[in-house]
Amino acid sequence: MxxxxxxxxxxxxxGTVFTMLKFELSEKDHSSYIGYVSQNTKTGKVNxxxxxxxxxxxxxxxxxx
Numbered sequence: 001m002x003x004x005x006x007x008x009x010x011x012x013x014x015g016t017v018f019t020m021l022k023f024e025l026s027e028k029d030h031s032s033y034i035g036y037v038s039q040n041t042k043t044g045k046v047n048x049x050x051x052x053x054x055x056x057x058x059x060x061x062x063x064x065x
Contacts, residue, residue, distance in 0.1 A: 021048035021060070035060045 021035040038055040039046050049057050 017046050022050075023062075024051075026061070032061060035062075 021037065023033040023035045026032045026034050036049050036051055036053070036057045037046050037060045038049045038053070038057045049055055
């Protein structure tokens, strides 16, 4: 049985951002995960970036995982 688009639709809180990130263990405490993100200044879209990327980036640490 195939799922229809109505069955697949989910509701998310306003302001939810979807992006693909890779996480690595923090070098400071080795118990939490961190990821790197950059925001496009023209569109406002948030993208995951590599640690060695030349784009301006910020460290993002999820609170729950």
